[in-house]
Structures are given as C-alpha cells and as structure tokens.
Amino acid sequence: MNALLTIVLVVQILTALFMIGLILLQHGKGADMGAAFGSGASGSLFGATGSANFLSRTTAVLAAVFFVCTLALAYFSNLAQPVGSGSVLERAAPAAPAAPVTPPSPASQIPGGGTPVPAQQGPATTPATTAPATPASGAAQIPTK
Numbered sequence: 001m002n003a004l005l006t007i008v009l010v011v012q013i014l015t016a017l018f019m020i021g022l023i024l025l026q027h028g029k030g031a032d033m034g035a036a037f038g039s040g041a042s043g044s045l046f047g048a049t050g051s052a053n054f055l056s057r058t059t060a061v062l063a064a065v066f067f068v069c070t071l072a073l074a075y076f077s078n079l080a081q082p083v084g085s086g087s088v089l090e091r092a093a094p095a096a097p098a099a100p101v102t103p104p105s106p107a108s109q110i111p112g113g114g115t116p117v118p119a120q121q122g123p124a125t126t127p128a129t130t131a132p133a134t135p136a137s138g139a140a141q142i143p144t145k
Contacts, residue, residue, distance in 0.1 A: 005076055012069035019062045026055045 001076070005073070008069050008072050008076070012066060012073065015062050015066045015069065019059060019066060022055055022059045022062065026059070
C-alpha cells in the first residue's frame with residue numbers, strides 16, 4: 001500500500017510540473033490580435049493553428065490525470081487509520097494524585113513578616129514580631145497610590 005501511495009504521489013508531482021510547463025507555453029486569447037497587425041506570432045513552434053489544439057488537449061489530459069491522482073491520494077489517506085485515534089485527553093496517561101496543597105498563611109506571604117527574626121541577624125533591642133493578619137482574598141496586598 002505504501003508503494004502505491006508513493007507511485008501515485010510521484011505521478012501527481014510530475015503531472016503538475018508538466019502542466020505548469022504546458023500552460024506557460026500556451027498563448028493567451030489576446031495573443032492572436034498581435035498577429036493580425038504584423039507581429040511574428042504566426043512563426044511559433046507548432047505553427048499558427050497547431051499549437052492551440054496540441055497544447056490544450058495535452059493540458060486537459062494532464063489535468064484529468066492530476067485530479068484522478070488527487071482523488072486517489074485523498075481516498076487512500078482516509079483508509080489508513082491513525083495510530084492513536086481518539087481524543088488527546090483519552091490518550092493522556094493518568095497522573096499520580098498530587099499531595100493536598102495547604103494555602104500559605106497570609107503572614108508568610110509578606111517578606112520578613114511571618115518569621116521571627118533570629119538574634120544574630122538583627123539588633124537585640126527590638127522583639128521579634130509577626131505581621132498582622134490580612135484578608136484571605138489578597139486584596140490587602142495590592143499597593144495603593
């Protein structure tokens with residue numbers, strides 16, 4: 001099945017490249033107006049009228065092959081089931097239950113406020129104090145202007 005997909009993909013790419021080349025070789029509808037006024041458009045590679053039939057028919061055949069290859073690739077890609085079909089959440093491994101988290105006390109959120117000051121770090125003249133209790137919402141911690 002993999003080899004068939006590779007062959008169809010190579011045929012599609014080559015068809016696309018040949019179609020690009022053939023479309024660039026063709027003249028637009030307004031190119032024949034220049035030949036009526038003396039332009040050298042009639043001296044083209046396939047002649048004045050032969051190029052339109054040959055190039056347009058070849059482009060139509062290549063376009064049909066391109067569309068068939070595109071439909072074949074779409075059909076084959078829908079046949080193959082993905083390795084892990086389903087939701088990402090269904091495939092996720094269950095995590096180990098986390099330890100319950102105790103919210104920190106509001107006094108410990110203030111720098112230097114919730115812990116007593118050791119005697120060797122600060123002056124011995126002031127007693128160690130703790131910060132006053134703050135509301136649990138955290139609104140009191142927002143500085144005001």
